[in-house]
Amino acid sequence: MNVQSLKRLLATVKKHVDGRKAMFIPMISVFSFLIVGYTALDKEAPIIATDEIKLAYGQELDASRLLISDNHDEVADLVVEMDTSRLDIHRVGDYYVSVTVSDRCKNEATKDVLVHVVDEEKPEFTLNTANKDLINDNGTLKINVNAPSELSHYILAKDNADGDITMFMNILRPLDTSKVGPQDVLVSVSDSSGNYNEASYQFVITDVEAPKVNWISGNEVEADFGQNFDLRDYAEIVDNAADFDALAIEFESTVDTHQIGTYETKFTVTDPSGNKTEDSIKVEVKDLSAPVIMVSQDSFEITTGESFDVRPYIVAVDNKDGDVTENITIDGYIDVNTPGNYTLIMSVKDEAGNEASRSVSVTVNEPYMAPSFSASGGGNGSVTSIGVGKVGSPYVYGSSGPTAFDCSGFTSYVFSQAGISIGRTTYAQYAGGSQVNDIQPGDLLFFNTVGSLGHVGIYLGDGQMVHCGSEDTGVEVTSIYGSYWQSTYAGAVRY
The missing domain is CATH 2.60.40.10 (Immunoglobulins)
Structure with missing residues (x-):
């Protein structure tokens, strides 16, 4: 007797019980007999057909994923138990899960099902x-x-x-x-x-960050007379994205270092992205530098009885007052009739009271053939003296003297007056000399002011040169240690 036959039989029994109450007890006995008979007939355990399951990472294992069946009972009537103690759904790997299935007749099947916990989800x-x-x-x-x-x-x-x-x-x-x-x-x-x-x-x-102005010693500063005014001498200007050369600096008014006085001006620093920083500076232009005493050589030798005067060999120039050679005082004594070593001390002051001094040694020797002083390179007193003597002369483009000059016209004139021919242009003057690294008074200094050899001056010693700079300066003496001259320096030659 199969399940469907048993159900039809039970339905018939129920119908008779409902119609004939007097037969209830006997019919119940019949029903019990049929149930016992059915139980005795089902001895077959359910079937677990699933061997392995793929389970997504983190997904709970559900019994509905199992393929099970029974010879008599419906799947919904089967009891399924799973031992998941060895399963970790939060760790990729293979696990065995023990599955037990029981039917209504207590027939039971057990099987270890392999569960693959896999990760198929992309990051x-x-x-x-x-x-x-x-x-x-x-x-x-x-x-x-x-x-x-x-x-x-x-x-x-x-x-x-x-x-x-x-x-x-x-x-x-x-x-x-x-x-x-x-x-x-x-x-x-x-x-x-x-x-x-x-x-x-x-x-x-x-770029949303503006440039920064970091003052070295505050924004109230002093500038030396005649010095090229450069904001970088007083402040470090930095930008998070651009080099200094890419920054635009605009001043409301100029600072004229060729005029004694106080200048106060605002300025704006703008980076390539348009970020701006505004600040101000107060500059007091003063004569801060002492004159520079230049001597064609540091020591001299004469023979006994020979007269000696150091003045033809010395020149003093001041950044503001120009040639102050006439103001030099000389202390010391030389006994030209007594052999020995002597020292002369030269001193000079400018109008602002800045004082400079320098010494030279003079050796008086017994009579012998004394060395003559050369007026050419390595100690060119004639060239330096002639050049300084032209301080204050105006700058006129294309002029070669004797009263007005441009830069190479000035140097060609000075050297010609000393009896040396050096050519007219900066290129000719650079090519005609011998290139040197150990610059000495009388050497020509060249500068790449226009991307090439655009300017030339005469080295005086002690970091000073005389040159014809511009219409504003004319012939002047200036320091070669300023940032402008250092950044454009191209080399030196000697004649």
């Missing part, structure tokens, strides 16, 4: 919202120039199984934060199960 990228340097403007990511370029500062990679895998990201197109402008960045990552993902992000590198 995801997210923005690092904790980074305050990152601004998400409708999908466009903005960061400031020179911010960290490591992409992990801005993009994170997370996986459902492996967690944070940011450190395993591959940067297919890197981020360069040193350049202002838009950039497309491409990144990829794979999790430990081989699931791959890649994404493209658009960054915009912006």
Whole structure:
């Protein structure tokens, strides 16, 4: 008797019981007999057909995933028990789960089912919202120039199984934060199960930081008379994205270092992105430098009985007062009739009271052939004296003296007066001499003021040169240690 036959029989019994109450007890006995008979007939255990199951990472195992059946009972009437004590759904791997299935007749089947916990979900990228340097403007990511370029500062990679895998990201197109402008960045990552993902992000590198003016000793400063005014001598000007040469500096008014006085002016520093910094400086132009005493040589030798005067060999120039050679006082005594070593001390003051001094040694020897002093390179007293004697002469382009000059016209005139022909142009003068590194008085100094040999002057010694600079300065003596001359210096030659 199968299940369907048994159900039809039970339905017939019920119908008779409902119609004939007097027969209830006998019919119940019949019903019990039929049930016992049915039980005695079902001796077959359910069947568990499932051998293995693939289970997604983190997914709970449900009995509905099992393929089971029974010879008499419906699947819904079967009792399924699973021992998942060896199963870890949060760890990729293979696990055995013991499954027990019982039918209504207590027939039971048990089987170990292999469960594969797998990760088939690709990693995801997210923005690092904790980074305050990152601004998400409708999908466009903005960061400031020179911010960290490591992409992990801005993009994170997370996986459902492996967690944070940011450190395993591959940067297919890197981020360069040193350049202002838009950039497309491409990144990829794979999790430990081989699931791959890649994404493209658009960054915009912006410059919102203005230049900074860091004063060296405050913004109330002193400038030496005649000194080239350069803001960098008093402040360090820096920008987060641009070099100094790319910055624009504009002054409301000029500082004229060729006029004694106090100048107060505002200025603006602008970087290439348009960020501006405003500040001010107060400059007091004063005569701060003492005159410079130049001697064609530091020591002299004469023979006994020979007269000696050091003045033809010395020149004194001042940054403001010009040639002050006539103001030199000389202390010391030389007995030209007594052999020995003597020292002369030369001193001079300018109108501002700045004083300079210098000494020379004179050796008086017994009669012998004394060395003559050369008027050419390595100690050119004639050239330096003639050049300083022209201080104050005006600058006129194309002029070669004797009352007006341009730079190379001045040097050619001075050397011609000393009996030396050096050519008229800076190029000819540079090519005709012998290049030297150990500059000495009388050497020609050349400067790349126009991208090539655009200027020339005569070295006087002690870091000073005489030159015909411009219409504003004419022939003047100036220090070669200023930032302008140092940055344009091209070399020196000797005749």
